[in-house]
Each structure stands twice: as C-alpha cells, then as structure tokens.
Amino acid sequence: MPKLDHIRNFSIIAHIDHGKSTLSDRLIQYCGGLSDREMQQQVLDSMDLERERGITIKAQSVTLHYQADDGNTYQLNFIDTPGHVDFTYEVSRSLAACEGALLVVDAGQGVEAQTVANCYTALEMNLEVLPVLNKIDLPQADPDRVSEEIEDIIGIEAVGAVQCSAKTGLGIKDVLETIVKKIPPPEGEPEAPTQALIIDSWFDSYQGVVSLVRVKHGSIKAKDKIKVMSTGQTYEVDKVGVFSPKATNTGELKTGEVGFVIAGIKEIKGAPVGDTLTLAKNSADKPLPGFKRIKPQVYAGVFPVSSDDYEDFRDALAKLSLNDSSLFYEPENSGALGFGFRIGFLGMLHMEIIQERLEREYDLDLITTAPTVVYEVVKKNGEVVMVDNPSALPAVNDIDEIREPIVEAHILVPQEYLGNVITLCIEKRGTQVNMSYHGRQVAVVYELPMAEVVMDFFDRLKSTSRGYASLDYSFKRFQTSNMQRVDILINGERVDALAIISHIDFAQGRGRELAEKLKELIPRQMFDIAIQAAIGNHVIARTTVKQLRKNVLAKCYGGDVSRKKKLLQKQKEGKKRMKQVGNVEVPQEAFLAILKVGK
Numbered sequence: 195m196p197k198l199d200h201i202r203n204f205s206i207i208a209h210i211d212h213g214k215s216t217l218s219d220r221l222i223q224y225c226g227g228l229s230d231r232e233m234q235q236q237v238l239d240s241m242d243l244e245r246e247r248g249i250t251i252k253a254q255s256v257t258l259h260y261q262a263d264d265g266n267t268y269q270l271n272f273i274d275t276p277g278h279v280d281f282t283y284e285v286s287r288s289l290a291a292c293e294g295a296l297l298v299v300d301a302g303q304g305v306e307a308q309t310v311a312n313c314y315t316a317l318e319m320n321l322e323v324l325p326v327l328n329k330i331d332l333p334q335a336d337p338d339r340v341s342e343e344i345e346d347i348i349g350i351e352a353v354g355a356v357q358c359s360a361k362t363g364l365g366i367k368d369v370l371e372t373i374v375k376k377i378p379p380p381e382g383e384p385e386a387p388t389q390a391l392i393i394d395s396w397f398d399s400y401q402g403v404v405s406l407v408r409v410k411h412g413s414i415k416a417k418d419k420i421k422v423m424s425t426g427q428t429y430e431v432d433k434v435g436v437f438s439p440k441a442t443n444t445g446e447l448k449t450g451e452v453g454f455v456i457a458g459i460k461e462i463k464g465a466p467v468g469d470t471l472t473l474a475k476n477s478a479d480k481p482l483p484g485f486k487r488i489k490p491q492v493y494a495g496v497f498p499v500s501s502d503d504y505e506d507f508r509d510a511l512a513k514l515s516l517n518d519s520s521l522f523y524e525p526e527n528s529g530a531l532g533f534g535f536r537i538g539f540l541g542m543l544h545m546e547i548i549q550e551r552l553e554r555e556y557d558l559d560l561i562t563t564a565p566t567v568v569y570e571v572v573k574k575n576g577e578v579v580m581v582d583n584p585s586a587l588p589a590v591n592d593i594d595e596i597r598e599p600i601v602e603a604h605i606l607v608p609q610e611y612l613g614n615v616i617t618l619c620i621e622k623r624g625t626q627v628n629m630s631y632h633g634r635q636v637a638v639v640y641e642l643p644m645a646e647v648v649m650d651f652f653d654r655l656k657s658t659s660r661g662y663a664s665l666d667y668s669f670k671r672f673q674t675s676n677m678q679r680v681d682i683l684i685n686g687e688r689v690d691a692l693a694i695i696s697h698i699d700f701a702q703g704r705g706r707e708l709a710e711k712l713k714e715l716i717p718r719q720m721f722d723i724a725i726q727a728a729i730g731n732h733v734i735a736r737t738t739v740k741q742l743r744k745n746v747l748a749k750c751y752g753g754d755v756s757r758k759k760k761l762l763q764k765q766k767e768g769k770k771r772m773k774q775v776g777n778v779e780v781p782q783e784a785f786l787a788i789l790k791v792g793k
C-alpha cells in the first residue's frame with residue numbers, strides 16, 4: 195500500500211473532442227492496466243450509447259501504478275469527467291476527489307469554451323491545473339500559439355506545457371512524469387475518524403449499489419460497519435477495491451485513495467452522491483462539504499404510444515433513475531396523450547440520451563413533447579408558482595407577471611465569425627455583457643433567455659461559425675418578461691401537449707409557423723383537419739390538411755398482394771409513432787415541431 199506522498203489523484207478536463215478519452219486509454223495502456231485487445235475499445239466510456247456518440251457521460255475512475263524516473267512507484271487515481279456542456283455539474287463532482295487536473299487542449303484547435311469553463315471550475319476548487327497540448331502529430335498543430343492562447347484567455351502558465359499525441363503515444367511518459375512532479379499528494383489523517391466522500395453511486399443488478407468514494411480521512415475495510423451520514427443508516431461493507439480498470443478487491447481503502455465500496459445498499463437513495471461515509475463506531479462528527487444539488491433545466495412530457503405500456507414505462511424510469519441521480523420525473527396526465535411522465539433534463543443532450551435509453555434498453559415506444567424551461571409565475575393573489583409545462587400556466591387573468599430564466603453564455607469564436615454570432619445572439623433576445631479579443635479569438639459574453647438557448651441555439655451557433663464557435667452557459671437569474679401561451683387546436687380541440695410558451699414578440703410568428711409545420715407533419719386522413727394557433731381566444735393562424743382523395747386510396751389498396759402487404763407493414767410501423775388525438779392521428783414529429791420552426 196502506497197504512502198500518501200506516493201498517491202496522485204487527478205482528472206482530465208477538456209473541451210469535447212480534444213482527446214480526453216484517447217489520452218485516458220493511452221495512460222492506462224502505458225501503466226499496463228490493459229491488454230492490447232482490451233485497448234481496442236475505449237474503456238472509460240463504458241455505456242454503449244456513449245461509445246456510439248463518442249461522449250463521456252458518467253464519471254468513472256481508474257487506479258494505475260506508475261514507476262517514475264525517481265525510482266518510486268506511484269498510485270495514480272484517475273477520475274474521468276464528462277466534456278459536454280449539459281454535464282458540467284458532473285465535472286465538479288469528479289474534481290472534488292482530486293488534487294490536480296490535466297487540462298487537455300487540442301493543439302490544432304486551440305482553447306474552446308468548455309476548456310475555459312472546466313478550467314475555472316478546477317481553479318475554484320484549488321486544484322493544480324496542468325495544461326497538456328494534445329494532437330501534436332497533426333500537421334495543423336501549433337503548440338506555441340495554443341500555449342499563448344491558454345495564457346491569454348485562461349490566465350494560467352502554459353509556456354513549456356507538456357506536449358503529446360494521445361493517438362501515436364508520443365509524449366505520454368512526459369505527461370505521467372508531469373503528474374507525479376507537479377500534482378501535490380493528498381492530505382489527510384489516517385488515524386482520524388473515517389470520512390469518505392461519495393463521488394458517484396450506481397446500481398448493479400448483482401451487487402446492489404456500488405459507490406465510488408474518495409477517502410479523505412481514516413480508512414474503510416471489508417467487514418467494517420459503515421454509516422451513511424445524511425441518513426444515519428448503517429451497513430456492513432462487503433467489498434472495497436479499485437478499478438484497474440477492472441474492479442479489483444483490495445480489502446481496504448486508505449486515506450487519500452479513490453475506489454469503490456459495496457455494502458449491501460439496495461437503493462441508490464441509500465448512498466446519495468455528495469454524501470459522506472463514516473464508520474458506525476468512532477464516527478466523524480460532521481460530513482464533508484457535499485455538492486450543490488443540480489436542478490433540471492428543461493422539462494418535457496413523455497408518454498407511451500400505447501397506454502398498455504404505462505406500467506412498463508414507470509418501471510423503466512424507476513430503474514433508470516437508479517443509475518442517473520439527476521433524473522427527475524413525476525406523473526403527468528395529458529388530455530391529448532393520456533398518462534405519462536413529466537421528466538426534467540439537464541439539457542437537450544441529456545433528454546435525447548434518456549429517451550434513447552428508454553426506447554432501446556426497455557423496448558418502449560414513446561412520444562416526447564417539446565421541451566420547455568421553468569418559468570416563475572407571480573399570480574395576482576401574490577402566490578409564486580414554478581411552471582414547467584405550458585398547459586399548467588395559470589389563466590391570463592390570474593397572472594401578475596411571468597419571469598423567465600436567463601443564462602450567462604460564454605462564447606469563444608474566431609474573429610471572422612464574430613458578426614454572425616452577434617447577429618444570432620441578438621435574434622435570440624440576447625444582451626451583450628462583455629467582449630474581449632485574444633489573438634485570433636474573441637470571447638463574448640451574452641445574457642440570453644434560457645428558452646432560446648435550449649432550443650436550437652447550439653446548432654445554430656455551430657452552423658453560423660462553421661463549427662468553430664464554442665459555448666458554455668449557466669443559469670443566472672429570473673427576469674420579468676412578456677411571455678404568452680400559444681395554443682394549438684386540431685379540429686377545434688385544444689391539444690395541451692402542443693402548447694408552447696413564447697415571448698410576445700415571437701408569439702404570432704411562432705404560432706403561424708407552428709401551424710404551417712404541423713400541416714406538413716400531420717398526414718392526410720379521411721377528412722379535412724383544421725389546425726389553428728390561438729393566443730387566448732384569439733385565433734392567429736389557420737391551416738388545413740386536406741382529406742385523402744378517394745382514388746388515391748383505391749390505388750393504394752389495389753394491386754398485387756405483396757405490395758399490399760408491404761403497405762400494411764409500412765402503416766403498422768408508422769402507427770408506432772402515431773398518437774390518436776380526438777379522431778386525428780398525430781405523429782411524434784408533430785409534438786417536436788416547435789424545434790423546427792424559425793430555421
């Protein structure tokens with residue numbers, strides 16, 4: 195077992211795609227944690243979906259042993275962090291277990307928005323931040339310029355930063371030496387009452403809850419009776435160990451170490467992230483500082499296509515939330531879509547991932563409504579309510595004011611695209627807070643309504659800057675704003691799941707566009723379908739989906755048998771994603787039509 199001064203706990207932070215996963219794998223390989231065959235898969239991105247999308251979602255850890263040039267063997271505990279803007283909160287969780295962080299920057303691409311945001315998170319937590327210039331094998335790599343950019347934009351020393359190629363393996367040893375030399379060893383009292391911070395907990399169907407912990411003081415051994423400090427519950431430890439990267443029992447986790455604890459905890463709520471473990475005997479008198487609980491930013495209604503699947507859907511959500519403590523849901527009843535759940539997400543990517551997991555892992559067919567942010571509504575009677583569903587907005591006469599969430603967005607963009615980015619921000623009701631030039635890059639800060647940012651802002655920003663602009667944003671405050679609900683009526687019936695909340699300046703336009711879009715998306719049926727957009731009782735737009743002509747039908751249903759079968763099969767597949775609203779069949783895309791307007 196290593197002494198404290200031979201332990202290094204570190205994370206890698208980076209903008210998405212700068213090579214964090216590749217570098218992680220390379221470090222593991224160098225330290226002999228894996229065979230070549232195992233290396234073929236990126237080990238730290240363990241979920242299927244993550245691998246397909248090439249993004250890291252869940253924090254994971256690996257313990258490595260590195261024989262340094264000074265002759266000592268060091269235990270390196272490496273905690274992975276996600277890189278996408280939706281998951282910034284998981285970054286700070288992982289960093290709480292570390293004394294240092296490698297700031298990986300693509301030497302061709304330079305500093306991007308999340309490089310900056312993640313680096314500041316690390317600095318705020320008093321971590322030693324070591325810049326690493328990656329991808330120096332690329333012809334466009336310009337390490338000197340990027341070093342200057344790091345110093346200029348972030349303000350940490352970067353001249354002489356270690357350079358590597360995670361792809362070819364060049365410079366990997368230098369990275370390891372830098373970790374050992376520059377990151378301080380953990381501090382802690384081996385003899386003090388045990389305090390271990392729960393960095394992450396997930397549910398394993400064989401072992402129950404597995405918690406990743408950082409032992410700050412004391413130790414945890416197998417057979418110890420431990421106590422979860424927030425609940426006071428005690429459990430006997432079955433297994434403790436480290437991921438190397440395979441789970442390996444070590445029998446004990448000592449002061450300064452990072453590893454897993456399995457203690458027969460049946461429910462993820464029994465070992466909440468951010469909580470502190472201590473021993474039942476000789477308990478610590480207070481818990482370690484935990485993490486700020488993060489609130490979902492975007493809400494959407496999710497409904498099973500077939501109401502027979504409701505129970506399965508509920509069970510699937512319960513299971514999924516065992517592994518995703520950020521998942522928030524409650525039952526919702528929609529006039530149009532029946533029984534389902536209102537689910538809170540950290541952002542649009544989180545929403546897509548959860549929906550895909552539900553459909554893929556639990557074989558469910560779901561209809562998702564357009565996402566919406568949370569509004570603070572002050573009623574005439576003085577009551578303040580939080581509204582995360584357009585159809586739950588109080589009657590206009592009862593509303594005193596509506597406050598919408600505002601974010602502060604930090605955007606980094608090369609000068610040649612600055613004009614486009616500013617145009618986009620203005621279109622999205624933004625107000626400029628700051629702008630500064632750093633070499634070829636410009637850092638712009640805007641305050642923007644969150645509702646505009648979560649819709650299509652990120653995609654628009656990317657396309658208007660040919661992919662070069664990067665974005666990081668966080669909630670700032672609520673601000674009084676002139677918002678209105680736009681309702682959609684299909685054949686005269688208000689469809690609650692299609693309602694949106696919009697700024698008054700956009701309400702008319704969006705209502706019209708939405709009606710047009712729905713006309714394209716709702717297939718022709720046996721009768722005319724009237725689609726109306728309305729604000730209050732005032733109809734602002736009307737379109738009609740014309741009925742199918744008889745002879746078209748005759749043509750469809752004539753012909754040979756195999757063609758007919760094909761058609762029926764096609765119809766059946768199409769059915770899956772249709773929802774009966776009154777007597778009209780409405781496809782899934784229609785419920786997300788609002789995401790497609792205004793492009």
Ligand SMILES: Nc1nc2c(ncn2[C@@H]2O[C@H](COP(=O)(O)OP(=O)(O)OP(=O)(O)O)[C@@H](O)[C@H]2O)c(=O)[nH]1
Nearest residue numbers: 211212213214215216248249250277329359360361
């Ligand atoms: N040429 C070159 N390509 C690299 C290098 N390191 C990573 N890449 C490539 O860059 C892309 C992104 O690398 P990842 O390691 O997946 O990036 P990441 O930062 O982990 O991304 P997330 O997991 O989504 O946060 C992949 O296609 C890698 O093969 C390098 O040193 N040189």
